[in-house]
Amino acid sequence: MKRYLIIILSIVIVISCQKKKEETTTPSTTFQGLFSMSMNLSAVDASDANYQTEYTAGYNIGMRGAQTVISWCTENTDFNYAPAQFLSTNNGYGLTRLSSQGFKILLTIPIIAITTKCAPPRVAADAFNTTAMKTAYRAFLDQILPSIDTNVLYVSFGNEVDDYFATHPTEWTAYKELIEDAASYVKASKSWVKVGVTTTFKGASGTHQANVQTLNTNMDVFILTYYPHPGNFIMQEPTVVNADMQTAVTLAGSKPLIYQEFGYPTQTDLNASEAKQWQFFDLGLSEWKTIGSTKIPFLSAFKRRDYFDNIASCSTAGTNANKFLCSLGFVTNTQINKTSWTNIQAKLTSIGLPY
Numbered sequence: 001m002k003r004y005l006i007i008i009l010s011i012v013i014v015i016s017c018q019k020k021k022e023e024t025t026t027p028s029t030t031f032q033g034l035f036s037m038s039m040n041l042s043a044v045d046a047s048d049a050n051y052q053t054e055y056t057a058g059y060n061i062g063m064r065g066a067q068t069v070i071s072w073c074t075e076n077t078d079f080n081y082a083p084a085q086f087l088s089t090n091n092g093y094g095l096t097r098l099s100s101q102g103f104k105i106l107l108t109i110p111i112i113a114i115t116t117k118c119a120p121p122r123v124a125a126d127a128f129n130t131t132a133m134k135t136a137y138r139a140f141l142d143q144i145l146p147s148i149d150t151n152v153l154y155v156s157f158g159n160e161v162d163d164y165f166a167t168h169p170t171e172w173t174a175y176k177e178l179i180e181d182a183a184s185y186v187k188a189s190k191s192w193v194k195v196g197v198t199t200t201f202k203g204a205s206g207t208h209q210a211n212v213q214t215l216n217t218n219m220d221v222f223i224l225t226y227y228p229h230p231g232n233f234i235m236q237e238p239t240v241v242n243a244d245m246q247t248a249v250t251l252a253g254s255k256p257l258i259y260q261e262f263g264y265p266t267q268t269d270l271n272a273s274e275a276k277q278w279q280f281f282d283l284g285l286s287e288w289k290t291i292g293s294t295k296i297p298f299l300s301a302f303k304r305r306d307y308f309d310n311i312a313s314c315s316t317a318g319t320n321a322n323k324f325l326c327s328l329g330f331v332t333n334t335q336i337n338k339t340s341w342t343n344i345q346a347k348l349t350s351i352g353l354p355y
Helices: 002-025 048-060 072-078 083-089 095-100 131-147 172-189 201-205 209-215 238-252 274-291 320-325 339-351
Strands: 034-037 065-069 104-108 152-156 194-196 198-200 222-226 257-262 298-301
Touching (some): 095 104, 104 257, 131 172, 172 209, 209 238, 222 238, 274 298, 274 339
Parallel strands (some): 034 065, 152 194, 198 222, 222 257, 257 298
């Protein structure tokens, strides 16, 4: 009997040691997502000093991503002075400034901006897939490409483009041809950049789902904006965020999912509040951790600070759209912290950011 007990004990010890070995050699999964916040200030508050203050505030709470825009719509205005100056000091603080601070960047260079065909007058009337349109957009890219370094990870060729195609349904195919030409042109000199085109979650999961999927066929990443309302700016409950993020992952398929904008307002007229905004981000960031940063490598909250009145007519007497735009910030436009800003640093730390 003693002999059998010794044998059994030896087996237990071997199994235990093997299990211990497996536990110590199994690599741990590190959450390496990039959290960003949109920082687009108003025209009257867009000095370098103010941008630096805003980005520093974001960096201090764990933000390592940055999302910025260079608009083809304003080509004639933006590039009246040297492109290098524009890219380094203006328009969202500039690519070179953001890169030098260590941010990893999602750059949007929209050919379509929501409902607007964002082309300069000389080609505005041309179809998207004409040689003139392709040549003009490549020429615009030529002014930007020298400032795209390895900290620019993603480039989007349009912002919420499904809103434009809702009233221009015959133009999807021509636009697809144009962005694929632009994608090839960018990647020829910036091979590390992942290219895509931004659509709304509502469009990508609803009426425009088939067209959005087709548009993304040859893109590297699947880029969305996400605000949980059915179209009238009256918000759904924050708890929808978990299922919606899972739906978005399914829509992205094998491509990484990039959230260009991810937000919830605080205006009470919209079935929203500071408490609901924080619940949305609390649940959403936890869901991000669950899904993983391989599948969702970049999430940009919209936004750090509420719009100013001169941008969006911020008034309690305004439309639902105004109220929505004017209350999306973590901080009011007079720099009063909301609940979300008070809590966000601890939340980012709890999910492992910055990594």
